[in-house]
Amino acid sequence: MIGPSRVAELDMPAAGVETAAARPAQSYWNQSWERLRANRLGMAAGVLILVLAVIAVLAPVFSAVLTHYQPQTINLDQTFARPGATHLLGSDELGRDSLTRLIWGARVSLGVAFLTVALALTVGTTVGMVAGYYGGWIDDVLMRLVDTVLAIPAIFLFILMSILFRPNAVTLAAIVASVGWGSVARLVRGEVLSVKQRDFILATRSIGARDSRLMVRHLLPNVLPVLIVAASLGVGQIILIEAALDFLGLGIQPPTPSWGNMLTNAQSYFFHSGFLVAFPGITIFVTVLASNIFGNGVRDAFDPRLKG
Amino acid sequence: MLVRYVARRFLASLVVVLGVTLITLILMDRTRGTYVPGIDLNPSLRPEDIEHLRENLGLDRPFYVWYLTWLGSVLHGDFGHSMIDGSPVLSHILDRLPNTLELTATAIVIGVLVAVPLGVIGALRRGSKTDHALTVTSVAGFAVPQFWMGLMLILIFSVTLEQHGLPWLPSSGAFSAFNGGDFLDRVEHLVLPATVLSFFYTSQWSRFIRSSMLEVLSQDYIRTARAKGMSERRVVYLHGLRNALIPLITLIGLELPGLVSGGLVVEVVFGWPGIGKLAFERALQYDYTTVMGVTFFATLLVIAGNLLADLLYGALDPRIRYG
Numbered sequence: 068m069i070g071p072s073r074v075a076e077l078d079m080p081a082a083g084v085e086t087a088a089a090r091p092a093q094s095y096w097n098q099s100w101e102r103l104r105a106n107r108l109g110m111a112a113g114v115l116i117l118v119l120a121v122i123a124v125l126a127p128v129f130s131a132v133l134t135h136y137q138p139q140t141i142n143l144d145q146t147f148a149r150p151g152a153t154h155l156l157g158s159d160e161l162g163r164d165s166l167t168r169l170i171w172g173a174r175v176s177l178g179v180a181f182l183t184v185a186l187a188l189t190v191g192t193t194v195g196m197v198a199g200y201y202g203g204w205i206d207d208v209l210m211r212l213v214d215t216v217l218a219i220p221a222i223f224l225f226i227l228m229s230i231l232f233r234p235n236a237v238t239l240a241a242i243v244a245s246v247g248w249g250s251v252a253r254l255v256r257g258e259v260l261s262v263k264q265r266d267f268i269l270a271t272r273s274i275g276a277r278d279s280r281l282m283v284r285h286l287l288p289n290v291l292p293v294l295i296v297a298a299s300l301g302v303g304q305i306i307l308i309e310a311a312l313d314f315l316g317l318g319i320q321p322p323t324p325s326w327g328n329m330l331t332n333a334q335s336y337f338f339h340s341g342f343l344v345a346f347p348g349i350t351i352f353v354t355v356l357a358s359n360i361f362g363n364g365v366r367d368a369f370d371p372r373l374k375g
Numbered sequence: 376m377l378v379r380y381v382a383r384r385f386l387a388s389l390v391v392v393l394g395v396t397l398i399t400l401i402l403m404d405r406t407r408g409t410y411v412p413g414i415d416l417n418p419s420l421r422p423e424d425i426e427h428l429r430e431n432l433g434l435d436r437p438f439y440v441w442y443l444t445w446l447g448s449v450l451h452g453d454f455g456h457s458m459i460d461g462s463p464v465l466s467h468i469l470d471r472l473p474n475t476l477e478l479t480a481t482a483i484v485i486g487v488l489v490a491v492p493l494g495v496i497g498a499l500r501r502g503s504k505t506d507h508a509l510t511v512t513s514v515a516g517f518a519v520p521q522f523w524m525g526l527m528l529i530l531i532f533s534v535t536l537e538q539h540g541l542p543w544l545p546s547s548g549a550f551s552a553f554n555g556g557d558f559l560d561r562v563e564h565l566v567l568p569a570t571v572l573s574f575f576y577t578s579q580w581s582r583f584i585r586s587s588m589l590e591v592l593s594q595d596y597i598r599t600a601r602a603k604g605m606s607e608r609r610v611v612y613l614h615g616l617r618n619a620l621i622p623l624i625t626l627i628g629l630e631l632p633g634l635v636s637g638g639l640v641v642e643v644v645f646g647w648p649g650i651g652k653l654a655f656e657r658a659l660q661y662d663y664t665t666v667m668g669v670t671f672f673a674t675l676l677v678i679a680g681n682l683l684a685d686l687l688y689g690a691l692d693p694r695i696r697y698g
Contacts, residue, residue, distance in 0.1 A: 214387075215394035220635040220673050222651075226658045227402040227666070307520050311640050314522050315655070333526055337534045344530055348523035356518035363514075 099292075102368035109364020112357040116302075119354060123173035130171065136164035138171040139322045147340045156346050159329070160336065165343065168324035169350055175313075175325035176354065179240045180305045184298050186244035191251025192294060196282055198252065199259030210256070216249040225308075229317035239318050243308055251297055258290040292369045299365040303358035310351050326351050377689075381682070388678040395674045396667060397442060403663050404438040445667060454671075455664040459657065464668040468650060472672070474549050475649030479638055481565055482572035483627065489577045491623075494584025495616060501589065509581065516578025525571045525644035532567060547646035568645040572638060576630070583626055588619040621691050628684020631677045 104110060122129060130136060134155065141161045150157040156165040198209040228234075228242045262268065263286065271285055312318035313327025321328055329347040336343050420428075429435045436444075448455060454464040497509045529546040536543035545564050591597065592615050600610045639651030646652070654669040 211387075211390060212394075215391050215398070218391045218674055218677055219395045219398070219670070220639070220677065222635070222639045223399070223654060223658075223666075223670055223673065224402075226655060227399065230658060230661075231402055303518060307518075310520050311522050314520075315640070315643060330523060330526065334529070337530055338538070341530050341535075344523075344526050348520060348527065351520050351523065352515075352518050355520075356515060359514060359517055 095292075099369045103364055106364040106368065109361055109367075112360035112364065115357040116354070116361060119173055119357075120177055122170060123177045126171045126174055130167045134164055134167045134170070136167040138163065138168045138324050140164075147336070147343075149340075150342055157340070157342050159343055160332065163324075165329075165346055168329060169326065169347065172324045172326045172329065172347070172350075173354075175236055175319050175323065176306050176309060176327075176351070179236050179243070179309045179319075180302050180358075182237065182240035183243045183247060183305045183309075184301050186240060187247035187251055187301070188294055188298055190244065191248035192255050192287075192290070194248065195252035195255025195257075196259055196286060196290070199256035200263060200278070200282055200286065206256075209252070213249045213252050216246055217253075219246075221246045221308075225312055226315075226317060229312065233320070234318060236319065239309065239312070243305055243312075247301065247305070251294075254293055254297060255290050258293050259286055262286055262289045296362075296366045296370050300359070300362035303355040303362060306351065306355050306358065377686075381686075384682055384685070388682070391678060392671065392674050393446075396446075396671055399667060399670045400438055400442050400445075400663075403661070403666060404441075445664075449671070454668040457657070457662055457665045459660055459662045459665070464664050467653065467665060468668055468672055471648055471650045471653050474647060475638060475642070475651060477549075477561075478565065478568055478572065478642070478647060478649060479635075481569040482576065482638075485569060485573040486576035486580055487623075487627075489573070490580035491584055491616075491620070493577070493581040494619075495588055495611070497581065497585040498588035498592065498619075499611065509585075513578035513582050516574060519574070521571055521575060522640045522644050524574065525568070525641055528567050528571065529644075549648055568641050568647055571644075572641050579630075580623060580626070583623060584619060587622050588615060591615050591619045594618075621688060624684050624687050624691070628681045631680040635673050635677060 130138065141163060142158070143161065145153070145158050146160055147158065150165075156169065158164055159168070194209055194213070198206045224246055225242055228245070229239075232238045232242065234242060268281065268285060271281055276285075309318060310325075310327035310330075313325045314330050316328070316331055319325040319328055321331075326347045330344065333344040426435075434441075445455065452465075454468070456462065457464055457467060493509055497506045500506050532544045533546035534543075544566055546567065549564050550560050592611075597610060597614055600614050601607075605614075635651065638649065639655060641647065642649045642652040643655055650669050650672065654666055654673070657665040657669070
């Protein structure tokens, strides 16, 4: 089977100087992208996340055109309205429209999640790269720090910091990222330890490249796949953490709607309005499910070794 | 060799415990300002009384002095007194700790008992409809917010069942306030929170067992066992499962911080009187000493769990040597 295809390749008219270019230019990134595109479930999940992101960005438009309510407008004549024509998904104890609040809540959940991932990756990559590259006592100190951060049951840190900072979306992201960077640092350090043994690093160093150039231009591209996988798998978990903090009253404060804080008072509506408990949870569930499926797809595409 | 390994791990753990408590204290210190816990409850206090209180609680001293004093008394087994109600922190924690251990241990046991058979079935019938269904369930299990699952279970099994006059499950606490506390009563209270807590871990661990089992079953020694005519059942359970379970122990050890965190949220939803709920309520009230005590204990639990997992791993897998 190898024979004919070789021949076909050699027979191509552009043979000669162009031989190398005539073979399909399949870089690692191209291959990964092709693999991801072939995963239909993964792509569908990715598209769903994209749609949710668009809804979040265009929340004012959607609430004006689709639901005709504002997220914080109180209407005491229509408290606990059942889902129906006036309120598609019902209304809460202050008569605020649930669907409108879910749409605006997407801004908080997705915004915080993406920001958290960005922060955790930046800090984690820097620490992991420095620790792995320099080794010795720097490595020891940084990794003990990581051990400490990861040994604290994260929720205690979140509670204390939330009391300290009274978080808005940005500080909330910083709070969650202050723990999340630890596992990224470990991951990156491991990759750097293996990559830096390779010959091309020795070669680069022997022609006099500085440490900073080595790290940014040569190590970073090699740990990038791991980072992409970690990022896409992390989004779902962070949405869950953020929702739990909001639920506990430690995250985004009312009246700003978030998927988590819409459930804070849920226990008091149990007896008459169970739908107020169901919808935010289903929204969180579907979003996290989509992020996880997309994340798994990205992992399989970018790091086939890990395929489960 | 083993003794030296444990000793070294113990020293490393000390560093972590010091780091954790120091971080906790710095955060608590930044939140306090000039606040004395509980002071707003008593409007008749004069300014000099307040100053006196602050001195008594050690709040007039800088945080590092406070920390060293605290460390000194902890070394003598004294965790101080709660800043809210004045009772010893240690007795608070020892009151609540058995409840947390009861809930966590139940969740872990249920998690393992459900996850292992599911994982084995998935591995043995790889690619079948059953396997796909298990995969879908476990991917979904990852995505359910624990606190919401708790709320929904309460809505269904406590509220709705009660409304329809059917037998219902209690939604709050570890035992009934009246005539409660016997074994059956505690089990009834345990059902819902333990279900929530074990659900997430079941979905995670069953996937893990599945891939670990697949890997083991592709090993040479499994082929050898089959080649010498051993029955499939013996191959799978005696050689396969036993080896596939070893990595699960490490995983459970590493998951302990997560179990404690998840436990806190579940404890709050179900009003479960454990240390998580204690820490949550007392942190909101700026009760330093109690929060420091709970953090200390929780960290200790996590570290002890990790160490135990490592040692068990070595005991189960003779290839592992501690150096």
